[in-house]
Amino acid sequence: MKQEKFYVVWEGVTPGVYTSWTDCLLQTKGYEGAKYKSFETREAAEKAFASSPYEYIKRRISKPTPTSIKETEIHLPTGVIDNSLAVDAACSGNPGKMEYRGVHVASHQEIFHFGPVYGTNNIGEFLALVHGLALLKQKGFDMPIYSDSANAINWVKQKKCKTKLPRESKTEELFKLIERAEKWLKENTYSTKVLKWETKQWGEIPADFGRK
Numbered sequence: 001m002k003q004e005k006f007y008v009v010w011e012g013v014t015p016g017v018y019t020s021w022t023d024c025l026l027q028t029k030g031y032e033g034a035k036y037k038s039f040e041t042r043e044a045a046e047k048a049f050a051s052s053p054y055e056y057i058k059r060r061i062s063k064p065t066p067t068s069i070k071e072t073e074i075h076l077p078t079g080v081i082d083n084s085l086a087v088d089a090a091c092s093g094n095p096g097k098m099e100y101r102g103v104h105v106a107s108h109q110e111i112f113h114f115g116p117v118y119g120t121n122n123i124g125e126f127l128a129l130v131h132g133l134a135l136l137k138q139k140g141f142d143m144p145i146y147s148d149s150a151n152a153i154n155w156v157k158q159k160k161c162k163t164k165l166p167r168e169s170k171t172e173e174l175f176k177l178i179e180r181a182e183k184w185l186k187e188n189t190y191s192t193k194v195l196k197w198e199t200k201q202w203g204e205i206p207a208d209f210g211r212k
Contacts, residue, residue, distance in 0.1 A: 006045035010035040010053035013083065013141070017045045022111055026141050030082045030106025077202040082106035086146040086197065087132050088207035089124025092116075095165055100128035102135070103207040105146065111135070119165065119174045125152035126161050128207075129194065130181040137190050144193035148205045153194055159185040 007024035009015050012034045018024045021038075028034035035053040039045040048056050076082055082105055089100040099115025112131060115124070129152050132145045147153055155161050161178045165171060197205040204210070 005038045006042050007036060007038050008045050008049045012036060017049050023139055025109055029104050029109055080202060081144055084144045084146060085132050086205050086207040087128035088205050089121050089128055090209035091121040091124060095120045098124045100124040101207055102132045105206050108206050117174055118170050120163060122151050123161060123163050125149035126155045127177060127181055129156050130184060133190050133192055134184055136192050144195050146195050146197040146205060148197040148199050153196060156194060
C-alpha cells in the first residue's frame, strides 16, 4: 500500500498543508517564488508549516543564468491566464476510442486523465469541462478553465450534452457518465470562469494530445 504523504505550501496560491500532489501542484505551479515540500507525517508537515520554509529548503542566493532561464521558461501567448486549467479530448475515429485530460497551463503538468472509452470527441470535450469544474470546486481552487470546443462550452452552459450518438450496449457506460455530469451541472453552482481557447491566435491548447 502506498504511503500517504503530506505537502506543505508556504508560498503559493493558498498556503497550507495538503494531502495530495495534485493539490500541491495546483497551488504552486506557475506561482513565482512558490515554496513547498513533502513530509511523511501530518505532525511533521504542520510543524514545518508553522516554521520558516528556509528551515526545510535551501535558500536560493545565486542568480539564474540565461541558459537556465531559457531551459525552464514556458512561453504563453499574450492574454492567456497562466494559473489556469486547460481541458481537451482526443478520439481515434469519431465515434471511436475517446479520452480526455486536464492540464495546468503554466506548467503543462497533467492534472487528470480519463479513458479511453468508446465515444465522440464532442462528448469528451463536454465531460472534460465538467470534470474540471467539479475538481476545482471540490478543491476550492479559484482559476479559470480553457476549452477549445465551442460546442462543449455551450453544452455546459445549457447543462445538457446534446450528442446524437446512439445509446446502446457499447455506449451504455458512457451515457451513465454523461448523466452524472448533467446531474452535477444541475445540482451545483460554481464561480469558475469557462474561457474559449483561441486556437487560431494561440496555437494548440496545452491539453492537446498532439495526434493531429
